[in-house]
Amino acid sequence: MKDDYLWDKSGEPDPEIERLERIMGGLRSRRGAEDLMPAFEKLSRRKSVRPSAKWLAFAATVAFAVLALGVFGVMQRQTGKQETAKSEMVMVNPTPTDSLIEEVAPPNTSGETGRTENDSQGAATTQTTKRSPLEARRRNIVRRRESFITQQERTEGLLAKEQLLKALQITSTELDSVQKKVQGDEKAGPSS
């Protein structure tokens, strides 16, 4: 078929199409890739120097990870500094909480019930004027201290307490045995 010749040059050739092909074929380009080779070499050399997208992505990831680690480190250091400052602050005033609370809230003793309203008011005012600067400071420290104790610190404290109690028990038993020995020796009298 002539249609097939137009489509894929198969089948019976169409003389008119063949003639057109002959005429128009003269318009084909005769230039090859040779002229472009220097430009191609230049381009490929430039591209080989330029990092690829994959490498750029990898470098960006590494940079991000380093940055994240740096930020984390700085944050950790700051937290450490804050904790040290807090512990130092607590060490300055190591007064137990209970005694402070006792001092803050005076006991309502029976002796005070017989006082007049004015007396009790006066006492209260003198108490507040006497205690207020120290009390406020201590209260503040206690609040801070309470808020700064973490779960880990509590566990550590409990463990330390247990160890101390055991050590005390061992020491007391040792002391007992030494005492018994000394007492036995005294009853037996001097050997010489």
Added chain:
Amino acid sequence: MSEIEATGDLLLFAGEHDKVASVAPVTAISPDASLVESVRRGDHDAFGKLYALYSPMVHGILLARVPRSEVDDLVQDIFLVALNRLNTLRDTNAFGGWLAMIARNRAMDFYRQSRETEELSEEMAGRSSHDTEAREVLAVIRQLPEAYRETLVLRLVEGMTGPEIAERTGLKAESVRVNLHRGMKILRERLGITETV
């Protein structure tokens, strides 16, 4: 220059209902894709082969649109542009469609920039009778609708078959077949050639 990457069922030359031209979806990995990959790595031989395969298509697309004296230089320009942008091509199987799009856009840019002097230089050049006839036929082809124009130049000037045109340009084979037959019919009429049955 606006540029569209031909990767799917992109419809070209929309608006003219009688012309069919759509980009075929690329599924299997074509042997040309490996050539493109080699060119990306800087392989000279691969570039030579790729140029030999695709320069007729680019030449044909340009010849259907711009003055003949400008075509050869523009072909080289287009290959340089393509080489520069080769890393932006996501699907190497779509290289042909992508390159064809660059060529079409470059032809449009050519008309936006300068026009008159090119036509004059073509007129002034001395031609043989064979060449004169070729220019006359080309002038008739250039008056045809764009889709027919391009397909006919690729078939008659570049000597490509229908399947080759479809493969290189990334267009659907059916579209190329229809455009080829309809375009040839109009060309025969305009040249006063009676179709032999």
